[in-house]
Amino acid sequence: MLKELTAAITVYKEKWDKLVASANNKVFFDFLQPTSAGWKAEDLADFNSRFDELRDASDQIHMGWVNDRWIATFHLKEAVLPLGLTVVKLMQRRPGSSDATGLDHLDFYYNPTEAKAKDVMSSESFEWTEEMNGAHCKWISIWFDGTEAKVRSDTVLEVCAQEMKDVEKQILN
Numbered sequence: 001m002l003k004e005l006t007a008a009i010t011v012y013k014e015k016w017d018k019l020v021a022s023a024n025n026k027v028f029f030d031f032l033q034p035t036s037a038g039w040k041a042e043d044l045a046d047f048n049s050r051f052d053e054l055r056d057a058s059d060q061i062h063m064g065w066v067n068d069r070w071i072a073t074f075h076l077k078e079a080v081l082p083l084g085l086t087v088v089k090l091m092q093r094r095p096g097s098s099d100a101t102g103l104d105h106l107d108f109y110y111n112p113t114e115a116k117a118k119d120v121m122s123s124e125s126f127e128w129t130e131e132m133n134g135a136h137c138k139w140i141s142i143w144f145d146g147t148e149a150k151v152r153s154d155t156v157l158e159v160c161a162q163e164m165k166d167v168e169k170q171i172l173n
Contacts (some may be wrong), residue, residue: 008103036087062160
């Protein structure tokens, strides 16, 4: 799994570099920090197999049932993927979906006190959409060369923490 991720991120980076080279606001894109890689598994069996492999390489894991499918977030304890990534999101493909499997996207953090991502995207010529998944997870997707970047003002770890705080509130109320 880690070898597959490494190879896929290396190819992704080439595509990303081309996109950034074409950007109007290169400063914004130069300051984006890659924070996690999202891998889409074909089905539950594929998800479970990859989960087992990533579990053995990780020291922290969060798992949630979101939109009728499992999503697990792993912090790698020793391995460092290209671009310095140590967080992997493993997503089960949604039921009935024909989405491609494999490396689905990278997450990139931007500091919301320094820039407004939506304003930056409005000045760019590439395809982008605002998206959200639940109460805590919002981002801007940039679609390019058959792949996706998720530009976020938080990290997936913050989303995991907020989801667990919601559960804590349910338990304590």
